[in-house]
Amino acid sequence: MPFYIGLDLGGTNIKGGVIDDRGKVKANDSVPTPSKEGPEAVIGAMVDLAHSVASQAGLDMAKIDGVGIGSPGPIDFENGVLASAPNIPEFNNVPLRDRIAKGTGRPTVLENDANAAALGEYWIGAGRDASIRHLITLTLGTGVGSGVVVDDQIIHGALGRGGEAGHMIVVPEGGRKCGCGQRGCLETYASASHTARRAEEAMEAGETSSLNQIREQRSVTAKDVFDAAKAGDTLANRLVNETAMYLGIACVNLSRLLDPQMIVLAGGMVQAGEFLIDRVREAFTSRSWAIMKDHVRIVGAALGNDAGIIGAAAVAWHDRT
């Protein structure tokens, strides 16, 4: 049976795991990212972690079919080079693919974490069914990450800047300011952080809400907004509906352009269950197309806590198959 190592590089931790071809996690570990010690230390930690998880899984490294890396930051895919990593200073133009390949002796592929997440769901998550060859993930976290699989291929675009559905503009004028420099990006309505911020802003502007009690003690989170919406809070429900509306429009636009079979919503706001997803489906369906019947399935992510390492391992799997 093939085994893959997934390495999920984050600003705080590096997670590593060995995954078999049916998606079973055979070993799973994590080390702090030595961000301040420079690129060589980070590379060394990643190589050590790969060897460590192989050993924990009782496997000789030679038995590993490939290593996949899920990484933040812009990537030069052709050369396997990480151009920069937002939370790891000095990590500029590091030939991460070849260095990990050298350190492990195994074929290695470098992918960004949003695309790795999409490949994880595609491999053994919500889109595991072999009939699925067109799948898009939207991960609602601090930002909105996305990964686009078209006919079994990840879309990188001409210079590797594609697959950024979170920065599609959904509000043409007077939209919220996004960290990317644009206004009205999907991310500014559908990320967890912006959802919390929209609640804070509405209360600052004088709107009443049960969330005001929380706000007196600490910052409101997206989870608070969803909990309040479920409990019937008017403001929270308006915000959740607005988030669902923009996600529904994003699903329409992705369907018109790429006609996927499945759109997978991931991230903490979705883990709460079908609450948000139901409203997104409704927003999608209520706008839907008279010309041809829509067939896309809008579903929640199937992978949970291990999504990072499974996604990274999926990068290796996808490259080897």
Place this chain on the structure above:
Amino acid sequence: MPFYIGLDLGGTNIKGGVIDDRGKVKANDSVPTPSKEGPEAVIGAMVDLAHSVASQAGLDMAKIDGVGIGSPGPIDFENGVLASAPNIPEFNNVPLRDRIAKGTGRPTVLENDANAAALGEYWIGAGRDASIRHLITLTLGTGVGSGVVVDDQIIHGALGRGGEAGHMIVVPEGGRKCGCGQRGCLETYASASHTARRAEEAMEAGETSSLNQIREQRSVTAKDVFDAAKAGDTLANRLVNETAMYLGIACVNLSRLLDPQMIVLAGGMVQAGEFLIDRVREAFTSRSWAIMKDHVRIVGAALGNDAGIIGAAAVAWHDRT
């Protein structure tokens, strides 16, 4: 030298041509579409036209490398079947690819006309440079057609319903009603017919404009709106700027998702020159991304009157290369 036959099936006429591998039109003809006589008559006319243009080009049919068909309507790409054609009654589930292949004895490919237009520009039009492998066309006509080339492949999507950028929603709430059943589609702001209609509606609502003089005599056209804008008319300029804004947002969204090298604007509203394109570029640039430098080139179509047959021939070329 390879030669290709392009057949451009329209509701009124069938156009046919023989194109060589450098894009030279060796023969070019057209016959009325016998729409009312049923599918067999239409197929017969297409086969006859193919033989006729080959003969006009002085070529034996055996010298033709392939036949490409550009056709309206939803297509079953796998089976080469035209599901329906809006302006040709009774044309339902016609195995057009195989029937034309049989009638000509040459390999035949069926593609929709918007995708054929994209392949034409990709082959020997604005995107002819071999370094271009990611190109999107937006054709601004009665509707807004689009064709999406990603890494040398046309995007059809899971069930052949992709590549419909004209039906991406750019106005989330209260947008214009589109023929497709949605509201706020790009098409309702950027097609020639909707541009004319928006002018009519504004004048009906009491806005003053030099276009009112035309309106007393006949229906206003998109060309009238652009002519008036160039002459300084305030309403016409507002409408052109609005059209450019939504096209600019569409270019942003296409770039975020697919990172193309080139977006080609085609159709009558663009043939007028750089007037609209300049404003679209400005709308794009003014929204643009701080995270990575944008590189996409927004340009006008290079193919003129023969775009239909060249696009259809490009379908055959793309399939044979």
